[in-house]
Amino acid sequence: MNPEWFTPQNVILAGIIGLMAVGLYGLLITRNLIKIVMVLQIMVKAAVLALVLAGQASGRAGTGQSLAATVIVADTMVAVVGLALAIQIRRRFNTVDVSEVSTLKG
């Protein structure tokens, strides 16, 4: 392997792709609502990293970082609401398996 490839940018890029892949894989295989919330978090973290990297690369690091902070806050809301929903669903259906919750099937 060429050591010139190991620039900070490329390492971060690889991290983004890796996080995204892990998240997508999780989304594809899991049916547990809590795990879905978790893998969504992982994917959003990839997006946050991408924002920071893009800010750095374009020379406007401040913009990228402030956007990243916004996304972190917004995403926390998603996690909170998602977990709250998971609790409600657990109470009502006695399960957190999304495939058992879908009542609208053709």
Added chain:
Amino acid sequence: MPGILIPLVILFPWLGALAIFVAASFWPVDTVEDKALSERRAGWQHGLAVGFSLAGAAAALALLAFSSSDIALSIAVGGGNPVLSAIGAMTFVPDGLGVFLAVVASVIGSLCVIFSVDYMHGEGHLSRYYALVLIFIGAMSGLALSSSLLFLFFFWEITALTSYALISFNNDDPKAVAGGIKALIMTQLGGVGLLIGALVVYANLGTFQINEFLARASSLPAGLLSLMAFGFLAAAAAKSAQVPFQTWLPDAMEAPTPVSALIHAATMVNAGVYLLARFYPAFEAVPGWKDAVVIVGVLTALLAALMALAADDLKRVLAYSTVSQLGYMVYAVGVGGVFASQFHLFSHAIFKALLFLAAGAVIHAVGTRDMRKMGDLGRQMPLVRNVFVIGALALAGLPILNGFWSKELVLEAGLTGGPAWALLAMLVGAGLTALYTVRMVWMVFYGHARSSLHVHAGRSAFMNTALVPLAVAALLSWLLAGTFASFLHASLPYHDIHDVSLLELVKEIVTAPLTWVAMVVVAIGLGVGAWSARRASGAGIELKRSENVFVNWARASFGFEWLNRQVVSLAKLVGRGLAHTQTGVLNWNVMGIVLGLVLVMGLLAASVWGQTF
């Protein structure tokens, strides 16, 4: 001025549809049976529908004064958005072809709405009925006036959708639902041809403007142009119920009769002929196209006339007759007689709307569509009989009714521009037309009563209000032939239409030997019809049909019924197959999203790669 009138022609009916729906949604749903209240509400719905449709008709008639070949109204779509602006502007040109079809749609449309006031009296779901009819009228005017191929396609699809919804109006009747679905699938099949054509134009000329395409059609590669030409022929054949798509129209007769009169006789089914006439200058030179059009027209005219002869359902006879007459119009386009085809379209819209509405009055009064149960109804409903006979004679092509002049013009065009065998076939068709017309009139209005049907003396003031103007028009509309010709001549820059006066046309038709030949053929048809009617006078003109192989074959649409049914079931099969992709399992949906993303990224990467290397 036309820039204001065109939106009015389209929007008056649409606003009416909206008003009726909004009015109905404000009424509280009460379970208490209050007859006076529901009568009053129905009265409002009738009134709104009639008012808005008449306003649309008035706007369309006013538009006649402003016909031109220039773009009268252009609405930019999407503004600065680079993706949306590719759609191009929504443009309207009030040229002869378009304005005249819009007038037919909105005037006959408003007459059908007036007729509905009596016909739909006491029926449920009035707001749905009127809203759909009015949406249809607006969309049909839009289709006629649109000069952008893309928006023509949009309006085309709206008319198909309303047609489907109105055929299936009695949605607890499985036959009505099946008929609607069949009509939808068959016309969609044609719509694909239209869409392909529109995209070919856009890909090659960078515009959806019809006139620009007509001007530059020859710059298209020959293969693409003929793909377009045959795509449009398929679209027209599906919409106008031509061979091999013709069987949806008879099944569409489950619709309420005013709808059959408006959509399935006077307007929507003409859209196909209109399309062929509109694009005739571009496709004229495509090898084989004119022959194909002639063959479709001749086959349809003959087969449908035979099917009309074998049908016992009054509305089905009229439907087959419509198919057959549309075949005449398609044939006229194929032999280069654009004016003849449009003039026959005009005459046919009037007399066939008249026939359908009069048939509706009969069906409304006796409660059946089976002609074998009718007979001798003329004495009980003299006015309906009189107007029906006027319409029937116009259909048969008897002088001096409007159908005579336009049919002779079609045959005349066939003599100068078409092959001899086709002309011969069309002459035979004219004789068959006369034959089935006599048979139909006799079975319904004359002879002996074949069952104890009671004519319900219901409200008929509004029905008569719609019937009488149409009957007068069937007698007199041919006087407009000269005006119509100069109208088309002045506003169609790419069509070669001669500016002839009415007198010249009349002279040309009366002195042509072909006219007299046709008259003899029609007379033979009428004579045979009358003779067999008299011979069988006890029981009307009922042949021993169940044993007759030919009649059974004609009833099965000469095998096309089977073909059409296969297409419909194939479409349903595909639909059911695709339904399996809707699993409701989240993971599969995520899979779909990921695959879509990969596909888009791949396409983008490929295009970037293609540009750099």
